[in-house]
Amino acid sequence: MAQLGENGYGKSRVRLVKVSRREGRHELRDLTVSIRLEGDFEEAHVRGDNRDVLPTDTMKNTVYALARQIEIDAIEDFARALATHFPPENPVVNRARVTVREQAWNRIPVGGRAHPHAFVRGSDELDVATVTAEGDDVRVESGIDELRVLKTTGSGFEGYPRNRYTTLRETSDRVLATAMRVRWTYGLSEISHSEIRTRAREIMLETFADHDSRSVQHTAYAMGEAVLERCPEIDAIAFSLPNKHHLLVDLAPFGLDNPNEIFVATEEPYGLIEAIVRR
Amino acid sequence: MAQLGENGYGKSRVRLVKVSRREGRHELRDLTVSIRLEGDFEEAHVRGDNRDVLPTDTMKNTVYALARQIEIDAIEDFARALATHFPPENPVVNRARVTVREQAWNRIPVGGRAHPHAFVRGSDELDVATVTAEGDDVRVESGIDELRVLKTTGSGFEGYPRNRYTTLRETSDRVLATAMRVRWTYGLSEISHSEIRTRAREIMLETFADHDSRSVQHTAYAMGEAVLERCPEIDAIAFSLPNKHHLLVDLAPFGLDNPNEIFVATEEPYGLIEAIVRR
Amino acid sequence: MAQLGENGYGKSRVRLVKVSRREGRHELRDLTVSIRLEGDFEEAHVRGDNRDVLPTDTMKNTVYALARQIEIDAIEDFARALATHFPPENPVVNRARVTVREQAWNRIPVGGRAHPHAFVRGSDELDVATVTAEGDDVRVESGIDELRVLKTTGSGFEGYPRNRYTTLRETSDRVLATAMRVRWTYGLSEISHSEIRTRAREIMLETFADHDSRSVQHTAYAMGEAVLERCPEIDAIAFSLPNKHHLLVDLAPFGLDNPNEIFVATEEPYGLIEAIVRR
């Protein structure tokens, strides 16, 4: 006999652009929101009884309506407002999880000054916040997606095990490139998520730049250690780091050397290194 | 103080095309393989000591070398061969997980006969198999990605709760479209994964077509129940179903009715319904 | 001094799904429409006077309204209905170009019969029709996008010029794969575009399969020649053929041979071969 196991549902990719029209200067927030509710939805699945199924269309409307009523500062706060909105209003819901992603826009400089209402797109890097509300328990996770970095030296990969399928050559000097997906959680509440985000990002970039990397794993751990050391509010940080291989082109057939200068950037296959660093 | 938490690494998106040159007829397999190893990699992370870090490049080579040596029948078998290859050869590895995806190609019909070596691409649907090997324990999960289906009637959504943010209209007749991501696990071993895959897919499609759907949840459960009933080898099945909304276009401003005939297909936002059905 | 040169505008990617509810059997058409108008729009550009600028939003509405009022058979006919709609209604417009793309859906087989209203997605291949209306002159171009084909033998590439940057090895037996973009025009009007489309596609596939290919160029010409020979209504056919390279994997380092069996499929770089064949 069949029975319902874990389940949940919601609305994904709700695209919200909010313009706050302050005097002489507009603020622009470009957000994408996803909502997921969990709870006792057995009647809906088994019998097709929708009496407890809040439509995902209503979730979408709620995003827009709350965005109008709430001042959006840190994306963590907006995610929290949404996540804690749903359970009290929907008795069968026992857990709500909301993710907010933000796309950065920079003010266009005109005559040396940042323009009050015209913007040019930043990088594809996305700020991310996920808030999970379950009864009185509210957990916040912050992060960044697509933080793309590359260093042209200060990275090697040597001393690894060899077997009959090994062809890779050891190198003490290679290009290291990745598109970081990072997530961190907090040991404290009552904190400024925006300020910690700025600091954590800066520490990761600086560590990536200055670290004498012996592997992607080595760099991941070094970044995590540095963040934990200098961000006491953070209690754990998780990295997912695709190794975007840059292969040295063999120019010898053309009578040319290649002193770590000419590379082909490849998309697939890629290494994928994942690690959590905790206190 | 920092310490290493959960971690793992591997090679993703290894693209393998294997041609088996049988007499008068070539077989074509178009596979994408991802490998992930877990184990005791603390030295690598903390100290940059790579002595236990099998290069992901070697994993890639292993895929190609094993593909040459093994006859590939069910993708589950190839995933198993790879997953069980790594732990015995790499003492610090205690878990290996391998995912194989297959893209279908159909033989070109020429003069009423299937051509022996020319193919035309099938749909974007992908067969998927993931095998996790941990000591003597080998778990197999099978599935399908991007199984896109649409029905033009036989689907409604009514009787849902209303609140101040509700604008959706109830309907007893709508377009239902999704791109299924399905995964199932087995209660038996010693089975033909290919045969079960064919049967499970057929049951899901038939149930999707014939079911009188009151919601995506209702359809998900019905498909799961039908698969469990008719595939005794399967012990649980998980669905991830984006609701690809087709919105009825309001033609009234143009003096036209729209008796469920003209729709705009939208990409975002989308509902996302997820459920597991178990024995 | 600045002056306005060539210009035009319109609406792109209007997503239209039309369901025709015939007795006991629904027809499904999944179309994407793009419209472009050209004419005398100098006032709009230079002075910001919009009196002649039909909003692209109105173009979108027109697609939906006409789709309700017209029976859609060949996509060429729907493109023609739209292209010839705009100029008479908009005096400054002297040319309208409309492109319609169709995504195929197949009926789900249930109990051996094609289901009357449930569908599963076909391949990513798209049927395309572009109609350009300019005064009384109406030109029709038909085509196919993303017609993906692959043959595992019957293709070589030899006898090419060599220079100091040559490293490619000659081969009399390679995998040939492409994703065809094809366009053809007609020397006759009053014809069945659907029937010719079916025939042209079949001829291209059969020629691709059976041709003894010495290069992508050679195959392109052979397909064009065959289509012109067997489709007297077509007067020219254009091919754009990315050479989707499948590289033989070197297994020698592992003590294995590779008799054209194990390939890595690559996405970039790719060759791109383009040719028109005319009467």
Next chain:
Amino acid sequence: MAQLGENGYGKSRVRLVKVSRREGRHELRDLTVSIRLEGDFEEAHVRGDNRDVLPTDTMKNTVYALARQIEIDAIEDFARALATHFPPENPVVNRARVTVREQAWNRIPVGGRAHPHAFVRGSDELDVATVTAEGDDVRVESGIDELRVLKTTGSGFEGYPRNRYTTLRETSDRVLATAMRVRWTYGLSEISHSEIRTRAREIMLETFADHDSRSVQHTAYAMGEAVLERCPEIDAIAFSLPNKHHLLVDLAPFGLDNPNEIFVATEEPYGLIEAIVRR
């Protein structure tokens, strides 16, 4: 009878990363190169005779070999070096067209200083240069792809023609967003392409920001006019501007107003406005 019409071929998406290791400071160039040759290739198409068909693989090798031998400054210069390389070496080639795209990377700031060898990815904006060499005639076209801009006010769309399919409301204040594709050509040679690129981009951004826009067409022309006025080296500039619609969300059903504050960003359909401005 069939005959060969216009044709050409080449290599697309050759991915080149060049690191120039200057003292204490590495320069990073992230380029994607496409090459297309035209000439008398009839024998190759009709008879499969490859004696004049320079392999696209050799073109790829040439990109890497020349990148090693040439200092890459403006991408126009690298495109020119490639475009003028092929015809003299390949007698049947009468035209070579080379496009180089550059992806920007910014130096990671560490301790207030730009890092000498670590970089973080810039926006998805791409610098583009296309050089066409035909005999002694060498034409240079420069441009930018995906220059994404948005302004939150200073844009309207009013006074347009209305018909029975009009539902759009006039507005004197809307969000204007686009992802510019721009191309320009030169009336002078012997110029600094890099310097003109910087200036043209700045002028376009400033004009976009400050212009009182009555339509996308109006803004396109204004940007073109400003560039021609302040860049005497440029003789024509072409814009392709998708209108990335931001729709005002109707909050009235929730008892809320929406004073141009809450928008939904949409991907499709989109307006597409194209215009050339010349001297």
